[in-house]
Amino acid sequence: MxxxxxxxxxxxxxxxSTLTLAEARAAVVSGTTSATALAERYYERIAAVDPEINxxxxxxxxxxxxxxxxxDAAVKSGAxxxxxxxxxxxxxDVLTLKGAPATAASKILNGYHPPYDATAVxxxxxxxxxxxxxxxxxxxxxxxxxxxxxYGPVHNPRSLDRVPGGSSGGSAAAVAAGLCAASLxxxxxxxxxxxxxxxxxxxxxxxxxxxxxxxxxxFASSLDRIGxxxxxxxxxxxxLEVLAGTDTMDSTSSAQPVGSYxxxxxKPVAGLRIGxxxxxxxxxxxxxxxxxxxxxxxxxxxxxxxxxKVSLPHTSYAVxxxxxxxxxxxxxxxxxxxxxxxxxxxxxxxxxxxxYRKSRDEAFGPEVKRRILLxxxxxxxxxxxxxxxxxxxxxxxxxRDFLTVFNDVDAIVCPVTPTPAWKLGEKTEDPIQMxxxxxxxxxxxxxxxxxxxxxxxxxxxxxxxxxxxxxxxxDESTMLRVGAAIEAAQVK
Amino acid sequence: xxAALALSPEVLAKYQPVIxxxxxxxxLTKTKAFCGCKNEYGGEPNTHVCPVCLGLPxxxxxLNKQAVEYAVLAAKAIGxxxxxxxxxxRKNYFYPDSPKGYxxxxxxxxxxENGELIVPGFDAAGNAISKRIGITRLHMEEDAGKSLHxxxxxxxxxxxxxxxxxxxPLVEIVSEPDLRTADEVFEYLTKLKEILLYTGxxxxxxxEGSLRCDANVSVMLKSDWxxxxxxxxxxxxxxxxxxxFRYIRxxxxxxIERQIGVIEDGGRVVQESRLWNNAEGRTYSMRSKxxxxxYRYFPEPDLPALVVGAEWQKNIxxxxxxxxxxxxxxxxxxxxxxxxxxxxxxxxxxxxDFFQQAAALAKxxxxxxxxxxxxxxxxxxxxxxxxxQSPVSLNGLVLAADLAEAGEISSKQLKQLLxxxxxxxxxxxxxxxxxxxxxxxxTSAIEAMIDEVIAANPAQVAQxxxxxxxxxAFFVGQVMKLSKGQANPALLNELVVKKLDA
Ligand SMILES: [Zn+2]
Numbered sequence: 001m002x003x004x005x006x007x008x009x010x011x012x013x014x015x016x017s018t019l020t021l022a023e024a025r026a027a028v029v030s031g032t033t034s035a036t037a038l039a040e041r042y043y044e045r046i047a048a049v050d051p052e053i054n055x056x057x058x059x060x061x062x063x064x065x066x067x068x069x070x071x072d073a074a075v076k077s078g079a080x081x082x083x084x085x086x087x088x089x090x091x092x093d094v095l096t097l098k099g100a101p102a103t104a105a106s107k108i109l110n111g112y113h114p115p116y117d118a119t120a121v122x123x124x125x126x127x128x129x130x131x132x133x134x135x136x137x138x139x140x141x142x143x144x145x146x147x148x149x150x151y152g153p154v155h156n157p158r159s160l161d162r163v164p165g166g167s168s169g170g171s172a173a174a175v176a177a178g179l180c181a182a183s184l185x186x187x188x189x190x191x192x193x194x195x196x197x198x199x200x201x202x203x204x205x206x207x208x209x210x211x212x213x214x215x216x217x218x219f220a221s222s223l224d225r226i227g228x229x230x231x232x233x234x235x236x237x238x239x240l241e242v243l244a245g246t247d248t249m250d251s252t253s254s255a256q257p258v259g260s261y262x263x264x265x266x267k268p269v270a271g272l273r274i275g276x277x278x279x280x281x282x283x284x285x286x287x288x289x290x291x292x293x294x295x296x297x298x299x300x301x302x303x304x305x306x307x308x309k310v311s312l313p314h315t316s317y318a319v320x321x322x323x324x325x326x327x328x329x330x331x332x333x334x335x336x337x338x339x340x341x342x343x344x345x346x347x348x349x350x351x352x353x354x355x356y357r358k359s360r361d362e363a364f365g366p367e368v369k370r371r372i373l374l375x376x377x378x379x380x381x382x383x384x385x386x387x388x389x390x391x392x393x394x395x396x397x398x399x400r401d402f403l404t405v406f407n408d409v410d411a412i413v414c415p416v417t418p419t420p421a422w423k424l425g426e427k428t429e430d431p432i433q434m435x436x437x438x439x440x441x442x443x444x445x446x447x448x449x450x451x452x453x454x455x456x457x458x459x460x461x462x463x464x465x466x467x468x469x470x471x472x473x474x475d476e477s478t479m480l481r482v483g484a485a486i487e488a489a490q491v492k
Numbered sequence: 493x494x495a496a497l498a499l500s501p502e503v504l505a506k507y508q509p510v511i512x513x514x515x516x517x518x519x520l521t522k523t524k525a526f527c528g529c530k531n532e533y534g535g536e537p538n539t540h541v542c543p544v545c546l547g548l549p550x551x552x553x554x555l556n557k558q559a560v561e562y563a564v565l566a567a568k569a570i571g572x573x574x575x576x577x578x579x580x581x582r583k584n585y586f587y588p589d590s591p592k593g594y595x596x597x598x599x600x601x602x603x604x605e606n607g608e609l610i611v612p613g614f615d616a617a618g619n620a621i622s623k624r625i626g627i628t629r630l631h632m633e634e635d636a637g638k639s640l641h642x643x644x645x646x647x648x649x650x651x652x653x654x655x656x657x658x659x660x661p662l663v664e665i666v667s668e669p670d671l672r673t674a675d676e677v678f679e680y681l682t683k684l685k686e687i688l689l690y691t692g693x694x695x696x697x698x699x700e701g702s703l704r705c706d707a708n709v710s711v712m713l714k715s716d717w718x719x720x721x722x723x724x725x726x727x728x729x730x731x732x733x734x735x736x737f738r739y740i741r742x743x744x745x746x747x748i749e750r751q752i753g754v755i756e757d758g759g760r761v762v763q764e765s766r767l768w769n770n771a772e773g774r775t776y777s778m779r780s781k782x783x784x785x786x787y788r789y790f791p792e793p794d795l796p797a798l799v800v801g802a803e804w805q806k807n808i809x810x811x812x813x814x815x816x817x818x819x820x821x822x823x824x825x826x827x828x829x830x831x832x833x834x835x836x837x838x839x840x841x842x843x844x845d846f847f848q849q850a851a852a853l854a855k856x857x858x859x860x861x862x863x864x865x866x867x868x869x870x871x872x873x874x875x876x877x878x879x880x881q882s883p884v885s886l887n888g889l890v891l892a893a894d895l896a897e898a899g900e901i902s903s904k905q906l907k908q909l910l911x912x913x914x915x916x917x918x919x920x921x922x923x924x925x926x927x928x929x930x931x932x933x934x935t936s937a938i939e940a941m942i943d944e945v946i947a948a949n950p951a952q953v954a955q956x957x958x959x960x961x962x963x964x965a966f967f968v969g970q971v972m973k974l975s976k977g978q979a980n981p982a983l984l985n986e987l988v989v990k991k992l993d994a
Contacts, residue, residue: 096550109549116543118550217549221793251554251795329793332582335593336547340653356586379584379788388790 004159004462008177012048013041017178021087021235024181025128028086029075035068035086039130042088046132046179054154055164055174057093058101059133064088068130082128083238090180092171093134094141095121095226096215104217105149106139108363112342118215119247120184120226127242132180136170139365140334141186141219143167144194144437147428148367155424158200158464162421165195168229172199175229182230182239186216188223189322190416190441196229196453197466198421202483203229204236207474208448209254211240212247218333220326221252223445233454233484237261240476256474264477269485270304272478275409279315280440286419292457292465293415299489300413300482310409312401315443317394322442323435324378324391331375334368370431399447402470411482412470415440416453420463440468450476454483456490499749503756507711509748510725511671515684517663517694518635518702519562525634525661526553526596533700537640537654545659547591552794555580559632559661560603562693564800564808566663567604567630569691569815570684577799578603580632580792585785588653589637597664599789602631603798609687610817611679613672625680626668635660657701663693669708669725674744681705681737686816690841698735705740707731709747710761726751727761731775734768743768747775819844827857836865842879850889859893867907871914883913888920895924899982902972905929933980935987938971941979942991945970956992964988 010017027033043061050056071086073079091097094104096114103109117125125131138148146154146169154169156162157177164173168185172195175183185192187205196203204227211226218224228239244258276297281290297307339345339359346358364372378387405412417437427434444451450473453466467486471479524531527544543551564574581599607627615621637655644652665684671677685696685703696703710728717724731747734740746768751761766775800808814822816838823844824834838844847864851857868889872882884892892910895901901909912923932938945967946953956963967988972979 094550102549104549112549114543114548114550116548116551213550214552215550218794249554250552252552252793328790332584332594332788332790335584335586336549336591338586338588338593340588341546341591342548352588376788379790381786381788384788384790 001458002460002462003458006159006161007462008049008052008157008160010045010049013045014178016042016045016181018231019178019181020231021084021182021238022232024087025083025085028071029081031075034075035071035130036065038086039064039068039088039132042132042180049177050179052155052160053157053173053177053179054152055136055170055177055179056090056133057103057105057136057151057170060097060100060131061133063097063100064130064132067125071128071130082126083242084124085128087129088132088181089124089129090132090135090171090174090183091121092137092168092183092185094137094186094217094219095184096217097121097131097134100134102134102217103151104140105137105151106337106363106365106368107150107344108337108339108360109217109343110363111344114215116215119212119249120243121215123242123245124184124239135168135174135183135185137185138167138169138191139368140217140330141167141188141191141224142330142367142371144190144434145422145424145427146170146173146195147424148365150365153424156199156421158198159421159462162423162463163198165198165417165421167191167195168203169195171229172196172201172203175199175201175231182228182235184226185229186219187225187227187445188219188326189445190438192225192227192229193416193441193451193453193466193468194437197416197455197468198464200455200458200464200466201229201231202233202236202455202487203227203453203466204240204476204480205444205451206240206244206476207254207450207471209252210256210450210474210476211243212245212250212253214247214249218329220329221333222329223322223326233452233480233487234262234265236452237265237480240480244476254474259474259477261477261480265481265484267481268304269300269481272305272411272482273409274300274305274307274482275310275405275412276307277310277312277315277405277412277414279312280414284418284439285415286459288459289415289418289420289465293413293467296456296467296486296489297413300485303485303489305482305485308409310405310412312398312405312443314394314397314401315439318398318443318446319435319439321391321394321398322438322446323374324387325395325446327371327375328379328388329375331372331379334364334372337364367431395446398443402444402447402449406472410472410475410478413482414468414470416466416468417441420459420465444470449473450479452479452483454486456486499752499756504749504752506713506715507748507752507755508714508717509672509709509711510669510728511677511710511744512669512708512728513667513671513677513680514706514708515665515667515681516635516704517566517665517688517696519559519566519661519663519693520695521556521558521562521661523556523558524659525556525559525632526659529659531660532656533702535656537652537656540656541658545591546655547593553596553792555795555798556661560798560800561808561811562661562691563603563630563632563663564805565691565812566665566688566693567607568809568812569687570607570609570627570630570665572604572607572627572630574604574800574805575601576801577601577797578631579797580795581789582792583633584788587636587639588651589639589655589658591637591655591658595633595636596792596795597633597789598631602629603800604630609680609683611676611683613676613679623670623676625670625676628666628668630663630665633662633664634658635662669710674741674748677707677744678737678741681740685737686839690813690815692813692841698737701735705734707734707740707744707747709744709751711748711751711755726755727763729761729763729775730765732765732767732778739768739770742773743775746773750775813841816841816844823847827851827861829858829861833861833865837861846879846886850886850893853886854890854893854897856893856897859897860889863893863896863906864889867910871910875914883917884910884920888913891924892920899980900931901929902977902981904977930978931980932975932978933983935983938975938979938984938987939991941971941974942967942988945974946991953992964992967992
């Protein structure tokens with residue numbers, strides 16, 4: 001496959017750039033290396049490489065090395081080892097780690113150190129993972145290019161002059177650059193799937209409610225989800241098995257039993273019915289991406305799947321619906337960033353109203369302000385029915401589209417994005433154009449179904465292409481099997 | 493209480509006040525509404541807090557089941573219908589003691605609606621009537637923290653915030669605009685508090701803020717009301733920050749007169765919030781900015797719809813106690829108590845419970861009621877004690893009632909014994925054993941005293957002989973006096989009549 005001339009080049013611990021989670025764990029468990037040594041090597045590579053990528057906002061070295069030491073002690077003593085024993089993992093900075101900074105890439109949370117762990121983070125650590133640090137992203141996960149970070153953009157390791165996608169750009173780039181074996185990101189309207197596609201890694205969006213949101217700094221509560229980035233579908237399945245499950249701290253987490261995602265990967269895909277939604281292949285889809293997706297569909301057919309055209313008729317309403325609902329929730333969720341108890345408080349503030357106004361004005365970035373304004377507007381008296389209520393109704397229709405299609409097919413395959421990664425700065429002037437890039441990802445977000453992005457080739461310029469697999473609510477197993485079949489065909 | 497506005501009764505009589513109440517009630521749950529923090533009044537500032545009630549980024553609310561159960565109990569006790577599926581909404585506003593920037597409340601789908609309270613009132617002609625006050629809704633929400641503006645060395649330049657109260661479960665009870673006078677407001681609140689105390693869901697302690705009341709007051713010309721009905725309702729002002737029922741009555745009274753004064757002067761009442769100033773006996777306008785609020789309510793995405801199905805409702809309602817109205821009627825009929833006594837015994841649940849337990853053990857429930865309502869209550873009040881602090885136990889009361897009923901102690905002796913109980917903080921049985929009155933039950937000794945009294949009062953004897961038999965009471969009283977209250981009253985009664993008839 002072609003490689004971009006601007007791809008990251010490094011010789012420092014370069015073997016890590018493709019080291020999978022499974023390989024990392026095996027090396028630690030077998031004693032080939034120690035968890036401590038492995039973590040140190042990742043930190044060396046981060047020190048050498050990350051200045052070019054800017055994926056880490058903070059390193060949590062003390063905590064990581066303490067955890068690595070305890071994994072090493074367990075290996076030595078023959079104690080039972082978790083499914084992520086010694087695996088170095090990076091965490092998107094919208095998730096809380098007790099005592100570590102949690103900025104959500106915003107100046108407004110500058111200096112804030114949460115006193116508690118996010119459930120997802122605690123679960124990873126309990127499974128033996130070594131948490132290396134906090135990863136860059138768009139401010140409050142708002143954006144599709146990681147250019148909205150208050151701490152500078154992330155560069156795409158596959159082509160350093162291009163965006164890594166967003167909002168979980170740091171999470172995708174860190175895995176792609178070998179700066180962690182896997183990572184956690186969050187996806188509200190495509191923020192896992194799109195950067196995974198742009199950076200050429202696997203990214204999984206679990207069903208809404210599958211992974212607890214406790215400790216996820218909210219952007220849009222009814223849409224936010226936590227999911228893994230990894231080098232392989234198998235790695236993502238391992239991570240999802242650890243992350244999934246109900247949580248008494250999150251009332252929207254589901255009590256549905258967690259599937260055996262890893263074990264299920266061994267089941268053949270022959271006989272699965274794959275739906276191809278015509279609305280996802282219209283005007284604006286890059287021809288190279290179209291060709292790569294069609295190639296993947298051929299691969300699935302060859303593996304014994306049946307491919308059929310399906311229709312998701314309300315697709316064209318998905319982007320406006322998403323931007324009404326997501327911004328409405330965001331405008332409320334971000335109210336707690338008020339300069340009263342934590343984070344930035346304006347030095348100029350001399351009255352209460354001033355404290356709010358100036359603190360928020362000084363510390364929120366332009367995209368966050370834009371969305372707060374939009375969300376405040378659609379919830380305002382006199383506009384609620386026309387925007388928020390209407391959007392909720394359309395959300396129901398969009399969900400119904402998927403439920404109807406899933407009566408006939410087991411999974412849906414379609415593009416993740418209309419174009420491959422664009423150049424840094426290329427689209428920052430036109431927010432509407434940027435929003436329209438979400439056209440293939442937001443419908444699944446609104447419907448609450450599971451989805452993933454799997455690498456399925458590169459453009460002639462060496463830019464990664466991802467294919468999106470969408471599954472039924474809580475049927476991550478089937479989705480991951482389809483993803484693994486696409487992945488297997490790439491390797492051949 | 494309210495500052496006099498010097499409006500003539502004729503002017504006042506032209507207007508019809510319309511009043512609706514919003515009452516916030518803190519629920520006595522073990523933990524807060526959406527987190528596991530202790531739900532307790534006071535405490536060192538910011539010690540009963542966690543990421544959830546501090547509104548830290550990433551923390552999520554989890555609804556307290558007990559709060560739901562208490563809300564359902566309260567709602568049913570005031571006659572509301574329960575909505576099987578209710579929705580929590582966010583009420584968005586910025587204030588430093590509201591850490592999330594929104595309050596979790598209920599908006600268009602509250603947990604309960606359509607209740608009522610029956611309160612004593614007067615009709616137009618001044619006749620006492622029972623008046624129905626509609627209750628629009630009861631909804632669940634969370635309390636805010638407290639802003640501390642005073643009491644610190646740097647209070648001139650800083651406000652401190654205590655978030656201990658933040659997240660305390662509340663129900664807000666909204667009445668229909670059915671109240672017409674300040675007295676009705678007082679009666680409504682008294683009734684509401686009485687019922688809520690019975691259900692046990694709140695302590696309704698106004699000093700600690702566990703019951704808070706805002707009153708929406710407007711006035712209109714009666715002639716307008718007759719012509720146009722509810723379309724004639726005037727602009728309302730909301731009176732806030734009143735912390736006792738007496739003051740609310742005063743504040744509403746003041747506000748009615750103020751509004752009439754404004755209109756009489758050719759002005760217009762402004763829709764606004766007004767604070768009651770107790771020291772000055774008047775209301776003050778809050779900054780008008782307050783009115784511009786658009787709370788941007790929308791369904792709380794962090795909480796699923798609250799479903800209180802038939803089964804759960806049934807379980808909750810099994811904890812519903814007999815409510816004061818029903819108990820009142822039952823006590824009157826079951827024990828033959830007067831309406832007044834039954835009413836007094838049921839004003840609070842504890843007193844009613846105490847009475848019922850004693851009544852079940854004593855020979856005469858009526859005697860129990862009499863002693864409890866006069867002797868005990870009076871002494872409790874004198875010592876500023878509540879029933880729970882009374883030195884006279886349940887068994888003590890029963891013993892006292894039985895002795896009095898059997899005539900083994902006179903009422904004077906009973907009073908003396910109870911006085912000793914209260915001054916020495918000792919139960920009745922102990923005092924009675926120690927100070928058992930030396931009752932004279934020796935027939936010949938009593939007869940000797942009767943003879944003495946008869947001899948000294950020939951006129952009364954003649955009356956008796958003439959057919960006025962009630963005069964026997966005079967002789968009983970005289971002999972009792974002579975015996976220093978120690979004659980056995982039953983025996984004395986019998987012997988007096990016998991002697992007089994002889
Ligand atoms: Zn708490």
